[in-house]
Amino acid sequence: MRSGSTPAGISQALFDELKWYFQYALSTGANVCASPNGNVLVKTINHAPTDTQGFIARDDEKKEIIVAFRGTTSLTDAFVDILIVPVPLLSPGVHPPLGSLVHVGFLTAYNSVASDVISTVRNQLQLYPDYNLVASGHSLGGAIASIAGLSLQQNFPHRNTRMYTYGQPRTFNGVAAHFVNSVFGNKAHRSVHTNDGVPSLLPQGLTPLGYRHHGVEYWQFVEPATPGNVKFCNPDGEDPACSRQIFPSAGINDAHGTYYGLTAGATFC
Template sequence: MFFSQEVSIPAHEYLIFYLPLPADNTTTGITQALLDNFKLLANFTSASYCPSNENSTVGSPVTCTGTICPLVEADVVTSVAEFGSENDTTVSDIKGYVALDPVRSLIVVAFAGSGNVRNWLADFTFEELPYADCNACSIHSGFATGWSERRSTVLAAVSTALLAHPDYSIVVTGHSLGAAVGTLAAVELRSLNHSVDVYTYGSPRVGNEAFADFVTSQSPTQGGNFRMTHVNDPVPQLPPTWVGYQHTSPEYWLSGGNATTEDYGAQDVVVCEGVGNEGCNAGTGLVPIDGEAHNHYLGLIDACSGPFSF
């Protein structure tokens, strides 16, 4: 797979800078190749917000206004299926697309984050539902609803794309609420015997500790898990751990800047290993809340929809 080579490299080989390994299993620095992957998938995620990628015909190019997704446009990425728009009638109104990248031989499933009140109602309903595919696992009910409303469209589009391009790799990406839904999409695609890398930005916690362990254990044999956070972004700190939620491991934390910093080097990424790790983003706390950090992931990731506000 295009991305799996990063996943399969032992940690001691791909870390650029080393710090003494403390109890919280935190290290500093990643390879430039992995940072480039994060930048590429951030471009794909940014494109999921853009109105130009709503309701277009199959085979049409994925485009963005201005210079929001230059890496996607340079590869002449084309649409397989799109979902969500101003006229959408679903409960959660999850927006995104499935597309083909012929340059990198990728099938990309991209989910946008929260764009309206219905999205945030889904985000802040903390009720958990059982997740049938693993013992004692439960997931956020709103995220489960979001995925269920897009499941048939996404699975059919991926199946169609694989029939035409069986040698392509599958990558799922998303921001915010779209990151949570993307995690569920990746896990289900893996259950169908596909190897799937998942790149998320500013993801809230998706399920309980058992679910976080389950997803974490799928890497690297079923695809890599690449969860990025940014300084004190408040969204990855929700839903709170005191109601039973935990994050998957590892976390890639953009650190050393402020809420609007977008230019980071590989040496600026801190890696926190372990489900429930209290370092990295979780260590910044929710007070004071700064929603600006949620918008800036190697660029203004939601530029097509306007800034997130808490």
């Protein structure tokens, strides 16, 4: 178990951490987030053809560079969501094992901004060489952030890289999901709120082409949002005692829009 978790749930410190990085994910919904979580806006991400949006921020107190992506808000985003064919995980600077596959829509969205993200982060690290890296996102943004997090870890292997995703649909096949687990361990934080159906929309496959979640899942299994009501799940990503038990027909529901007591539409700019 991760340090800080308890038999009844997780620690207050970890709960606050998960909530803090959700605030970055929410703030991608602002037209321009001039001060994400009260920190420095380094660059706004906006690629019109794929409607991939978000920002790169810098927290000089925590010594972090944060890359955050917006969830589904447009028809273009919805089109990205339904491009569910798995394709080889090919992205600048990423070297996964043979057989690694990823959702083509999510990969296309990230790759449309990958070079810009990597070059901006590289420039920041030249100025702030002791800073760590974080990727965050909700829903579609969570899927993109999971690829971005892997991209940051692979391109900057000597930096401490963490990812925080919320309501993320399955993004990788089994080979790629296990690769994410192997390079991140408990530095990958994937949150699911009660019966949010989006994480289960793409069912787990039993073939190399099938989808699988990466870990570590933090499942708020009941209301209200408190540390004691969040379960630390099996780090392999597919714990049958956690959100995997949610039937996929739940789909996009009220639970999808709220995490850690914060509701989609709120911004922290």
